[in-house]
Amino acid sequence: MSKSSHKMNNLSLPDDCAKQWEILLLLLSSEEKKIDRTTEKEIDTVNYFYRNEGVRKILLQWLKQMHQSYARKTSEWDTAQKCDDVSLLWRQRGNDKFRAELYEESYQCYSKSVMYAHQNGPMFPLALANRSAALLKMKKFQECLSDVDLALEHGYPREQRHKLLLRRTDCHIELQQREKALESLQLAATHALSLGLSAVHTAEFDRHIKKLEEKLANTPPAQPEAEEPLPPPLGGDNPDFVAASTALELRRSDVAGRYVVTREPLRRGDVIFSEEPYAWVALAAELPVCEACCATTSNPTPCVQCSRSVYCSLSCRARAHNVHRWECAGAQADLFATIGIAHLALRVLLVTANEGFPAVPLGQPAPSSACDLFTSYSQVDDLRIYSADTSPFYRMFNLVTNFDKMNNADYIQYALTATMLTLYLENYTEFFRFLPSRVPYRLTESQLRTFVAALMLRSLGQLVCNGHAALSLLVDNDETGCTISEREVRRATAIYPSAAMMNHACDPNIINTFHNSRLIIRCSRELPAGAEVFNCYGPHKAREPTAHRRAQLRAQYLFNCNCSACNDNERKDFVLLFTAYACQSCKGPVVWGRRTSCPQCHAEFQLERALSALEHADELLAQADRASSLDVRCERTQAALRVKQLAWHRHHRGLRALADRLARLYADLGEFSKSVELIKQNIQSLEYQFGSFSAEVAHELRKLSEVMLERIIRSPQNPDYRDWCLEGHKIIKKAVQLTDLNYGSWEPLVKRLKEQESLIATFLSESRAPDDDCVHHNLHYNLKI
Numbered sequence: 001m002s003k004s005s006h007k008m009n010n011l012s013l014p015d016d017c018a019k020q021w022e023i024l025l026l027l028l029s030s031e032e033k034k035i036d037r038t039t040e041k042e043i044d045t046v047n048y049f050y051r052n053e054g055v056r057k058i059l060l061q062w063l064k065q066m067h068q069s070y071a072r073k074t075s076e077w078d079t080a081q082k083c084d085d086v087s088l089l090w091r092q093r094g095n096d097k098f099r100a101e102l103y104e105e106s107y108q109c110y111s112k113s114v115m116y117a118h119q120n121g122p123m124f125p126l127a128l129a130n131r132s133a134a135l136l137k138m139k140k141f142q143e144c145l146s147d148v149d150l151a152l153e154h155g156y157p158r159e160q161r162h163k164l165l166l167r168r169t170d171c172h173i174e175l176q177q178r179e180k181a182l183e184s185l186q187l188a189a190t191h192a193l194s195l196g197l198s199a200v201h202t203a204e205f206d207r208h209i210k211k212l213e214e215k216l217a218n219t220p221p222a223q224p225e226a227e228e229p230l231p232p233p234l235g236g237d238n239p240d241f242v243a244a245s246t247a248l249e250l251r252r253s254d255v256a257g258r259y260v261v262t263r264e265p266l267r268r269g270d271v272i273f274s275e276e277p278y279a280w281v282a283l284a285a286e287l288p289v290c291e292a293c294c295a296t297t298s299n300p301t302p303c304v305q306c307s308r309s310v311y312c313s314l315s316c317r318a319r320a321h322n323v324h325r326w327e328c329a330g331a332q333a334d335l336f337a338t339i340g341i342a343h344l345a346l347r348v349l350l351v352t353a354n355e356g357f358p359a360v361p362l363g364q365p366a367p368s369s370a371c372d373l374f375t376s377y378s379q380v381d382d383l384r385i386y387s388a389d390t391s392p393f394y395r396m397f398n399l400v401t402n403f404d405k406m407n408n409a410d411y412i413q414y415a416l417t418a419t420m421l422t423l424y425l426e427n428y429t430e431f432f433r434f435l436p437s438r439v440p441y442r443l444t445e446s447q448l449r450t451f452v453a454a455l456m457l458r459s460l461g462q463l464v465c466n467g468h469a470a471l472s473l474l475v476d477n478d479e480t481g482c483t484i485s486e487r488e489v490r491r492a493t494a495i496y497p498s499a500a501m502m503n504h505a506c507d508p509n510i511i512n513t514f515h516n517s518r519l520i521i522r523c524s525r526e527l528p529a530g531a532e533v534f535n536c537y538g539p540h541k542a543r544e545p546t547a548h549r550r551a552q553l554r555a556q557y558l559f560n561c562n563c564s565a566c567n568d569n570e571r572k573d574f575v576l577l578f579t580a581y582a583c584q585s586c587k588g589p590v591v592w593g594r595r596t597s598c599p600q601c602h603a604e605f606q607l608e609r610a611l612s613a614l615e616h617a618d619e620l621l622a623q624a625d626r627a628s629s630l631d632v633r634c635e636r637t638q639a640a641l642r643v644k645q646l647a648w649h650r651h652h653r654g655l656r657a658l659a660d661r662l663a664r665l666y667a668d669l670g671e672f673s674k675s676v677e678l679i680k681q682n683i684q685s686l687e688y689q690f691g692s693f694s695a696e697v698a699h700e701l702r703k704l705s706e707v708m709l710e711r712i713i714r715s716p717q718n719p720d721y722r723d724w725c726l727e728g729h730k731i732i733k734k735a736v737q738l739t740d741l742n743y744g745s746w747e748p749l750v751k752r753l754k755e756q757e758s759l760i761a762t763f764l765s766e767s768r769a770p771d772d773d774c775v776h777h778n779l780h781y782n783l784k785i
Contacts, residue, residue: 401461
C-alpha cells in the first residue's frame with residue numbers, strides 16, 4: 001500500500017475532508033482491483049485491510065481530519081460540542097424575533113440555543129424557558145410543559161421561577177388538566193411569597209393569578225382521549241415466523257430462495273406483518289427525528305455531550321445512551337452523514353453488542369477465533385431461525401449479502417469502510433473495553449477487532465439489498481391560501497429481517513406503513529391461499545418503464561426481474577403514456593423518440609407545433625406568476641392549461657400538476673365548484689396510473705375533501721347544499737379509508753379527516769328534511785373504488 005500512500009500525497013483532494021471520502025475509497029480500491037476478493041470470507045478480507053499499515057495510516061489520518069474539521073466550534077453560530085457563547089447568540093436572536101411577534105422563528109432560534117447550551121450550565125434552563133414562551137404563543141401546550149419542567153429541573157433562576165410556574169399553570173388549563181393547574185398555581189403563589197417581591201411586582205403577579213383563576217374556573221374537565229392501539233397481525237403472532245401473521249408461511253426453494261406465501265385467503269387491508277427493526281438510524285429531515293424511538297419531534301431534547309443528536313424526551317435520551325455513547329464522537333465529527341448506509345452497519349453491531357452476542361447453536365464446539373465464531377453463526381437452518389424462541393441476531397446475521405454476485409470494487413469499498421469504522425471504535429471510543437463482556441467466548445483483542453470489522457462488512461452487504469426506508473407524512477400549510485398539502489418524507493433507514501423475506505415484484509400486493517420505527521404491512525388486494533406475497537424494492541410499474549426497472553434492480557439487488565409486470569409485453573411501456581404528447585389528429589398518445597407518427601391513426605406528429613404551444617403556455621404561466629390579482633392569475637393559468645391540453649395527452653402528469661395548481665387558485669378565490677371539478681379529473685387520471693387504492697389517490701381525495709368541506713361551510717344557503725353534504729360525506733369517508741390503508745390510523749392526517757367526517761355528518765343531519773330520500777344515486781360523480 002506504499003503506492004497508495006504515494007498517490008495520496010500527490011493527489012489533489014477537496015479541501016472539505018467529508019468530500020474526500022469517496023475519492024479515498026476509489027483510490028484505495030483501485031490498488032486492489034486485480035484481486036477478486038468477493039470469493040473470500042469476510043474475516044479474510046478485513047484481516048487483510050485491517051493489518052495493512054498503509055491502509056490503516058490513510059484511514060486514521062482521514063478520521064483525524066474529520067475530527068479536527070467538525071468536532072469543534074465551526075463558526076460563531078455553530079458547534080458540534082456544547083458552547084454557551086453560541087447558545088447565547090441564538091437566544092438573543094430568538095428574543096429579537098419574539099419581540100417582533102415572529103413566534104415560529106423565535107422558537108427555531110431558541111431550539112438552537114437549547115441544543116448548544118451546556119446541560120449543567122446557566123444557559124440551558126434560560127434557553128428552555130424562552131423556548132417555552134414561544135411554544136405557549138404557538139399553542140403547543142404539551143411541548144411548553146415539557147420545557148418548563150426541564151428548565152425548573154436544571155436550575156432556572158430562583159427569582160424568576162414563579163413566572164415559569166404561572167406558564168405551566170396556563171398550559172395545564174389549556175389542556176383541561178384542572179388538578180395539575182390548581183397545584184401549579186398554588187406552587188407559584190407560595191414561591192412568589194418566599195421571594196419578598198416589591199409592591200409593584202406583587203400587584204402584577206396578583207393580576208396574573210386572578211386571570212388564571214378566572215380561566216381555570218371556566219375550564220371544563222378534560223375528556224380522556226383514548227389512544228388507538230396498533231393493529232395486530234391477522235390471527236395473532238406466528239410462532240414459526242416472528243413478526244408475521246399466522247396467515248403466512250416462510251418457505252425456501254432453489255429458484256426463489258426464502259419467500260413468503262399465504263396459508264389462507266386474505267382481504268385488502270389485512271395486517272400480515274408488524275415488526276420492530278433489528279436496527280435503524282435517523283436521516284436528516286425537516287423535523288428532527290428522535291434517535292431512540294424514531295418519532296418526529298417538534299421539541300427536541302439534545303444529547304448531553306454533543307449538539308448533533310436529539311430525542312423527544314429525557315426517557316428516550318436515557319434509553320438511547322447504551323448505543324449513542326459509542327456514536328457521540330462520530331456524530332460530532334459529522335462521520336455518519338458522510339458514510340451513508342454504513343452508519344446502519346455500525347448500528348447493527350452496537351445494538352447486538354448492547355444485547356449481548358448469543359451462544360453458538362447447540363452441538364457446535366466453542367469457538368476459539370473470530371473465524372470460528374463467524375462460521376458457527378452461519379451454520380443454522382435458515383427457516384427455523386425465524387421461530388420466536390431464536391435470538392434475533394441469527395435472523396440478522398443470516399440475511400443474504402450478495403457478495404458472490406457483487407462487483408469486486410464495491411466489495412473492497414465496503415471492506416475499507418468497515419475497517420475505518422473499526423478504527424474509529426478503537427481510537428475514539430472505549431468500545432473494545434466493553435465488548436469482551438458481551439461475547440460469550442474468550443477471544444484475543446486482535447480477534448475481537450477482526451470479528452467486529454467482519455460483522456460490519458457483512459451487514460453492509462445485507463443492508464444494501466434488504467434495507468427499508470421508514471416514511472411518514474409531512475403536512476405543509478400554505479400560508480398564502482386556504483389549502484394544505486402533504487408529502488412523504490424519509491425519517492430513517494432500518495432493517496426488518498422478517499419483512500426482508502418477501503421477494504420483489506414491480507406490482508406488489510402489499511402496502512408498507514410505519515408507526516415510528518415499527519413496520520406494519522397490509523395486503524393491498526385480495527390474495528388466495530398459496531399466493532406469494534410480494535414487496536416492491538423501489539422500481540414500480542406505475543412509475544418507470546420495464547427496461548429502467550430491470551436496470552435499477554440489477555444494479556442494486558443483482559437479479560434480473562421476471563415478475564408478471566416485467567413480462568407483460570403489452571404494458572411494458574405503460575408509464576410512458578403519462579409523459580406522452582397528444583396526436584394533433586385523434587388526441588391519442590404519441591411517445592416522441594419512439595415514434596414520429598400516432599400509433600392509433602398513423603397521422604404524422606408535428607413536434608414543432610406541440611413545442612410551440614407548450615412555450616406559449618409557459619409564457620402564460622409566467623404572466624400568472626407576475627400578476628398581482630388572484631383573478632388574473634386564475635385566468636392566465638386556466639388559459640395555459642387549455643393550451644397544454646392541446647399539446648399533451650390527457651393523462652400527462654404535467655397536466656395533473658397544472659390542474660392541481662389551478663384548483664388551488666380557484667379554492668383561494670372561493671370558486672370551490674371549479675376547484676372540485678379539476679380535482680375529480682386528476683383523481684380519475686391517478687386511478688388509471690396508480691390504481692384506485694393507491695396513496696396517490698388517497699392524497700387527491702384528501703384535497704377533494706378539504707375543498708368540498710370549505711364549499712359547504714361558506715355556502716350554507718346554496719340550493720345544492722344538501723347534495724354537497726351527501727357527496728362530501730361520501731368522499732371524506734373514502735379519503736379516511738384510503739389514508740388509513742396507506743399510512744395507518746395513527747397518522748395525524750387521518751385524525752384530521754375523521755374530524756372533518758364528523759363535522760360534515762353533523763351538517764348533513766341538520767339539513768335533513770322529514771321526507772328526504774337518499775340521493776346518492778343522483779350524484780354526478782362516482783369514484784371508481
